[in-house]
Amino acid sequence: MELRKNLFKQAIRQGQLQLGLWTQLGSAITSEILSGCGYDFIGLDAEHGPSEFMEIYAQLQACAAGGPSQPIVRIPNHDASLIKRYLDAGVNTLMVPQVDTAEQAQALVSAVRYPPHGVRGYCGAPRASGFGRIKNYATACDAEICLIVMPETRQALENIEAMAAIEGVDAFFIGPGDLAASLGYIGQPMHPEVIRVIEETGRRIQAAGKVAGILCTDDAQTRRYIDAGFKIVAIGSDQGLLLKGAEKLLATFR
Template sequence: MPAPKNLFKQALVARNRQIGLWLNMAEALPAEIAGQTGFDWLVIDGEHGPNDLRSILAQLQALATSPSEAVVRPPIGETWVIKQLLDIGARTLLVPMVDSPEQARELVSAVRYPPEGKRGLGAAVARASAFSTIADYADTAADEICLLVQAETRMAIDNIEAIAAIEGVDGIFIGPADLSADMGYRGRIEAPEVQEVIEKAIRRIVAAGKPAGILTFNEELNRRYLDLGATFVAVGADVTEFSTALRSLAGRYGRGSAEARGPASY
């Protein structure tokens, strides 16, 4: 029996739009709830969310029956981190801060077993192989692993075509916050100078034959990126949506933030 099909990876190859959400709460229950809301992909964020290996595992388990693809973002693209994430069942990775084709090539090696790569062969005791019940896992895993790399600096943008040319890179995701900071526009992703770079980068990724992705909390920008040809676009985060919804609910009863309303009185 081969590794289960990665329908998200197939959708990227077919250039079918995939709308995603960031999971930063680092808890299984919010992840499970998000998994039933209709998003195509959900990012378990190990870079800016308070996650560790066990909390990521719990969220993967919570999303096991969800139609949404669980995408795991490690804190850094190190081989040992990637090995652990793959063994606990992550099959789509979003790796931050990939600036060069050399880095991308190393990541491809990290997600593949020898002789094609250097992933440690521990599938026999791993959740990824359903604890050895997927007999052909080691031979078929590479076909279903989806490797997405983040372009978040001017160097990465300069190297877009070279990164896209690396076989085994399944998509390039633009990180607008870090990119804007690297360009000298920290916190101003809407700046025309930043948007010009982002829009050109999306076109270049698409022209190079790879799916392009991005995340913003701005619906107008997200729709613009989709129109430009971006395939996988994340449109929000659980933390911000939860906070906004609760503030709205409190506001409907005349309640502001704790700082604004002062000590509670009943």
């Protein structure tokens, strides 16, 4: 058994646009359905969604059964012991929120790598290694693990270039809600000043040689971000689709 290639990581390194959908409902059934819809990635949310570790585990299994979409797991914090568990469970694209400094980014790189290049604890037969069937997993996995950090504060914006210079940080995914709050516009991710800062930050990330990502549910603004060179773009969520679809259906008949 051979280690599966991370086609998402390959795609962003080649400058290919990756369109995805966020899933916040914590449902393995939903994840299985969505992973067969043709999106490049499905975002599994363990930060703001209800999913705990075992729910994410089940969603990873569902995505594997459902289709080719790459699961991206957003974890709740920087805890290296938690990162280890998600990696062992088979997560190979990890998104980490609230990364403000180069020191934090470097610590995250270390957390996803085995010694001597990092501090990830070793397990002989995790799901990630096909339960031990992938014999070279420990020596080959670094090439397939994709680390995405989230700059979401003023402090993070000040440190973009320093974080981008770190080998092992593959991409930046801007959190518009938290960034808006940090800029003084809480609850207003579509405020013109917030959009200006996001677009400027995207240019800085790209100038530093890294990939920029964003989640946006406004069609026109999403197209602007794509035109601005953002390559990891979440264009909606299961929760949003369910809410809007249910309300639209009812309005059709009432």
